[in-house]
Amino acid sequence: MLSPKFFSLIFAYTINLSCLINVGESAPIYIGHACINSTTNTSLAHNTTYLSHLILLLSYLTSNATVNDGRGFHQTTVAAATPDAATGLFQCLRHVTPAVCRECVGNASREALKWCQLEKGGVIWYDACWIRYQDGSAFSPNPGTVPAKYVLSSVQLQSETEESGDLLFAQLAGAMKAVAERAAAASSAAAVEEVNVTSSLTLNSVAQCTPDLSVAECEACLRSAIGFFPVCCVVLKQGGFVFLPSCIARYEFHGLVIDAARYSSLIDALPSTSEGGKSLTVTIIAIVVPSGVVLAVFFGIWFLPSKIKIKILNLSLFGKTVIKEKLTCMQCITQRNSNVISSRETFQFSLHEIETATDSFSGDNKIGEGGFGEVYKGTLPNGQKIAVKRIIGNTGQGAQQFKNEAVLVAKLQHRNLVRLLGFCVEGEEKIVIYEYVPNRSLDYFLFDPEKQNQLDWTRRCKIIGGIARGILYLHEDSRLKIIHRDLKVSNVLLDEDMSPKITDFGMAKVFIADQTHGSTNHIVGTYGYMSPEYAMHGQFSVKSDVFSFGVLVLEILSGRKNNFSFQSHSAGDLLSFAWELWKEGTPLELLDPTIRHSFSRNEVTRCIHIALLCVQENPALRPTMTTIVLMLNSYSVPLPVPQLPARVHHNNVTQLVEQANKGAPV
Numbered sequence: 001m002l003s004p005k006f007f008s009l010i011f012a013y014t015i016n017l018s019c020l021i022n023v024g025e026s027a028p029i030y031i032g033h034a035c036i037n038s039t040t041n042t043s044l045a046h047n048t049t050y051l052s053h054l055i056l057l058l059s060y061l062t063s064n065a066t067v068n069d070g071r072g073f074h075q076t077t078v079a080a081a082t083p084d085a086a087t088g089l090f091q092c093l094r095h096v097t098p099a100v101c102r103e104c105v106g107n108a109s110r111e112a113l114k115w116c117q118l119e120k121g122g123v124i125w126y127d128a129c130w131i132r133y134q135d136g137s138a139f140s141p142n143p144g145t146v147p148a149k150y151v152l153s154s155v156q157l158q159s160e161t162e163e164s165g166d167l168l169f170a171q172l173a174g175a176m177k178a179v180a181e182r183a184a185a186a187s188s189a190a191a192v193e194e195v196n197v198t199s200s201l202t203l204n205s206v207a208q209c210t211p212d213l214s215v216a217e218c219e220a221c222l223r224s225a226i227g228f229f230p231v232c233c234v235v236l237k238q239g240g241f242v243f244l245p246s247c248i249a250r251y252e253f254h255g256l257v258i259d260a261a262r263y264s265s266l267i268d269a270l271p272s273t274s275e276g277g278k279s280l281t282v283t284i285i286a287i288v289v290p291s292g293v294v295l296a297v298f299f300g301i302w303f304l305p306s307k308i309k310i311k312i313l314n315l316s317l318f319g320k321t322v323i324k325e326k327l328t329c330m331q332c333i334t335q336r337n338s339n340v341i342s343s344r345e346t347f348q349f350s351l352h353e354i355e356t357a358t359d360s361f362s363g364d365n366k367i368g369e370g371g372f373g374e375v376y377k378g379t380l381p382n383g384q385k386i387a388v389k390r391i392i393g394n395t396g397q398g399a400q401q402f403k404n405e406a407v408l409v410a411k412l413q414h415r416n417l418v419r420l421l422g423f424c425v426e427g428e429e430k431i432v433i434y435e436y437v438p439n440r441s442l443d444y445f446l447f448d449p450e451k452q453n454q455l456d457w458t459r460r461c462k463i464i465g466g467i468a469r470g471i472l473y474l475h476e477d478s479r480l481k482i483i484h485r486d487l488k489v490s491n492v493l494l495d496e497d498m499s500p501k502i503t504d505f506g507m508a509k510v511f512i513a514d515q516t517h518g519s520t521n522h523i524v525g526t527y528g529y530m531s532p533e534y535a536m537h538g539q540f541s542v543k544s545d546v547f548s549f550g551v552l553v554l555e556i557l558s559g560r561k562n563n564f565s566f567q568s569h570s571a572g573d574l575l576s577f578a579w580e581l582w583k584e585g586t587p588l589e590l591l592d593p594t595i596r597h598s599f600s601r602n603e604v605t606r607c608i609h610i611a612l613l614c615v616q617e618n619p620a621l622r623p624t625m626t627t628i629v630l631m632l633n634s635y636s637v638p639l640p641v642p643q644l645p646a647r648v649h650h651n652n653v654t655q656l657v658e659q660a661n662k663g664a665p666v
Contacts, residue, residue, distance in 0.1 A: 028104035028128040031243060033111060034147035036121030036134060050084040050120060050135055057086040058109040061131060065090060065105035071188060072101050072129070073211050080137045088133035091210045093248070094190045096128045104129035125149050125243040132210075132245050143213050143221040144245025145637050146630055150228045150477075153239040157253050168236050171197050172251055175205045176229060180222035180249070183207035184215050202254045209247040218247065220636035225249035227633035230415065230469075347410045347422040348403075354378070354424050354431055358388055368441075373506075377436060385436035386421060390429070391506065402430055409505045412478050416470030418493055418503035437501055439494040442556075446489055452559050452592060457599040459498050460556050464607060465632055466500040467492060471549060472625040474502075475542045481511040483518075483540055487548035488529045489555055509540065517541035528562040528573075532617055532646040543619035546628070547646070550614025553607055554578050559592030575615055575645045582612060582642070606635070612642035 057078045064074040072092030079085045090108065092101035108124040108131040116122035121134035123144070132144065157168065175195050182191035190208035197203050207225075209218035225242040226249050239252035357378030358365050368375035373391040380386060406423035413419065424431040442463065445451045455463075467487075474482040485507040493501045507525060509518055520538045523530075531547035533539045551562050554574050562574045581587050587608045591599060610631050616622055621643055623631070630637045 028100060028107055028126040030107070030111065031125040031127055031151065031241075032149045033115045033122060033124045034149070034245075035116035035119040036123070036147075047084065047120075050086060053078045053084055053086040054120075054133065055113075057088045057133060058112060058131075061088055061090050062102075062106045062109050065092075065102045071211055072096070072098075075210075075212055077137050084135070085137045086133060086135060087137055087139060088131060089210060089212070090129060090131045091208070092129040093127075093206075094188065094192075094208060095206075100128050105131065123147065123243075123245045127241075130243060130245075130248070141636075141638055142246065143209070143217040143636060145221055145224040145634055146627060147245070148225075148228065148626065148630065149243040151241045151243075152237045152477075153252075155238040157236045157238050168197065168253075169230070171195060171203055172205075172229065172236075175203050176207070176226045176249060176251060179205040179207045180219065180226060183209060183222060184218040189213065189218055197253070204252050204254065206250040207247070213246055217636070220634055221247035222249055224630055224634040224636065227629060347407055349422050349424045349431075349433055351424055351426040351429055351431075353380075354388055354433070356381075357386060361388075361390065378433075387418075387434040387436045389432045389434065389504075389506075391431065406432060409482075409508065412473070412482075414470055414473040414478075416466040416500055416502060417473065418501040420505065432506075434503060437493040437503075438496050439498065441490045442492040442494060442500065443489040445494070446556065446559055447561060452594045455498075455556075455595070457595045457604070460595065461600075461603060461607075463492070463494075463498070463500045464553055464556055465629075467502065467549065467552060468625060468629050468632055470500070470502045471545055472629050474508075475545070475625050481515070481542070483509045483511065483542060484545050484548075485509060485534075485540060486525050486529070487545055487552060488526050489552060492552070531619065533619055541619065542624065543622045546614050546622045546625065547619075549625075549628070550611045550622075551575070553611035553614070554590070557592065557604065557607060557611070558590050559594065578608065578612060579645050582608065602635070606631070606639070609639050609642065612645060613640065615645040616643045617646040618643065 057076065060076050060078070061074060064076070072094065073089065075087070075089035077085055077087045080087075090105045092104060096104070104126045108126055108129060111124045112122055112131065112133065115124070123132045124130060132139070134140070175193050179191050179193035182193070183189060189211045191206075193203075193205040195203045195205075207222050209221055213221065221244055225244050225247055228242045229240055229249070229251065230236070236253075239250070241250045242248065355361065357380055358376040361374075361376055365376045365378065366374060367377050367387070373389050376388045376390065378386045378388050403423065403425060406420065410420045410422060418437060419435045421433045421435060423433065445455050471484065471487070474484060482505075484502065484505065486504060487502070491502060491504045493503050495501060511518070518540055520540070523535065523538050525534070527535070529548040529551050531540075531544040534544050551574070555562055558574060558578075560574055564574055578587070578590050581589050587605055588601065590608060591604060610623075610628060614622055614628070627637075631639060
């Protein structure tokens with residue numbers, strides 16, 4: 001049972017937050033949160049000593065937010081010499097006033113106990129500040145580069161041509177690099193950069209670290225943050241904001257935007273946690289009265305059994321908000337999909353148009369063939385080159401489902417995805433139309449002894465990073481979560497600059513809302529790239545694509561196919577061979593001999609390490625694509641020790657796939 005001192009701490013903490021309310025300022029906007037696993041195995045629910053230290057810590061942070069030291073920063077530790085120490089900090093953005101800083105820290109401190117009730121560490125981000133806390137007397141690791149929150153404006157930036165769009169991306173990359181270097185060197189650990197792109201367009205960029213970081217740590221954190229910004233895309237957004245535990249990076253274009261009205265906040269689509277602008281009386285009631293109710297409920301249910309107690313706290317205090325958010329999300333997705341489907345005719349081609357473009361599917365225009373169909377080169381009346389995939393056989397989709405999914409994929413816009421321009425459904429014909437990519441697929445270069453030398457280490461490194469960003473877009477940043485399910489070297493095309501573009505979404509599955517995994521009885525794909533849980537049980541998720549990505553990376557590094565037989569070793573395939581070399585401490589022996597004179601030892605070793613993490617048999621141990629992109633972009637992100645990769649013998653998989661395919665497709 002908790003002591004009276006514990007309840008007095010809660011009461012003091014609540015009153016302290018109530019007194020920090022500022023009137024007349026717009027309320028800070030809640031961005032998001034991330035709960036961090038404890039460094040011990042004891043949860044917050046079973047350690048009331050640490051909980052009391054944490055509450056005291058949050059109270060100290062809100063109290064010190066009233067002190068304006070010019071940095072908007074404070075770090076402290078409670079009970080530093082004890083096993084239940086709690087360390088925390090707050091950091092306000094440089095441009096905010098002391099009053100907004102106080103309100104923001106107070107709001108963030110409340111959110112800490114709301115969202116991370118059973119964890120002993122967390123980060124809470126607002127548009128004006130963030131707080132970070134953790135058990136122990138010091139932050140580990142530092143700098144904090146994971147987890148992350150990435151937000152893009154919904155407003156598009158105008159560009160007359162693709163070339164002018166590329167120039168804007170180049171300006172953005174240069175400005176972010178410059179402002180990061182200035183921030184790392186500044187005593188305030190913050191910097192602002194302003195660039196006049198044109199007479200009517202200005203680019204503002206901001207970078208800021210917490211002052212407890214060294215110059216090198218600040219640089220590492222900002223490099224990780226900037227890695228989230230797109231390096232090129234079809235449409236550039238007016239602004240973007242990346243939040244990490246130890247730093248933030250932001251850019252915003254001012255001037256020529258499609259929406260003529262200047263929007264007031266970069267995070268224009270996020271709900272505010274407070275209405276602001278109310279009278280002093282109303283504001284105090286909005287905080288103090290709910291706090292009193294919370295305390296009353298808290299005291300009333302404390303003596304219930306633990307399991308019931310936790311369920312009631314989760315449901316009664318916070319359940320309504322969570323349910324409302326999920327409903328809003330589902331309504332938003334439903335409405336958005338309706339809008340997409342209603343505009344599908346703009347993506348629909350007639351069979352006559354396709355036959356004209358491809359000279360009636362002439363053999364001279366045939367440029368590829370796969371398991372689901374043949375690919376032809378074509379030319380539209382306006383001169384645009386296209387790639388036409390004529391789907392053969394039964395894919396298990398009806399015409400309406402085919403149209404709907406084609407429209408969704410056609411809405412995807414990313415530099416590292418081949419853009420789907422439209423579709424055709426007439427009679428038995430199902431056809432998809434892609435942009436034409438001049439260079440051929442990655443395997444055309446990678447596995448040809450005469451062409452391998454065209455892929456030096458710099459290009460291979462660029463290809464790995466581009467594929468990772470493309471998959472990350474599908475998993476996290478596109479309109480819906482999309483699982484590709486057929487990632488392989490032949491489905492990665494290379495443009496004129498040898499930059500990668502992922503193609504062939506014929507097997508892709510669209511997830512909605514909170515869906516995290518799916519299953520099927522109709523297992524299709526390419527052996528060697530299929531994750532074991534999909535090959536043997538038909539289960540797929542984002543971690544299935546992660547497995548395929550790991551196989552891709554090993555192939556790119558070695559210049560060998562995944563089923564290549566290594567006769568000089570006991571390993572039977574590429575994954576096993578890479579694992580044996582890793583255990584022996586000689587991972588660089590995996591490297592393609594054609595690039596052994598031009599590689600970076602640290603970069604190659606890190607890529608092999610990441611690939612082995614991706615192909616682990618247990619999907620839960622594989623990193624997400626968000627983490628993978630961070631790992632590739634920053635050496636400050638620690639890499640866990642990889643476990644034994646999946647070893648599934650070819651005969652067993654073939655037999656299982658054949659058995660599974662006897663069932664009806666899902």
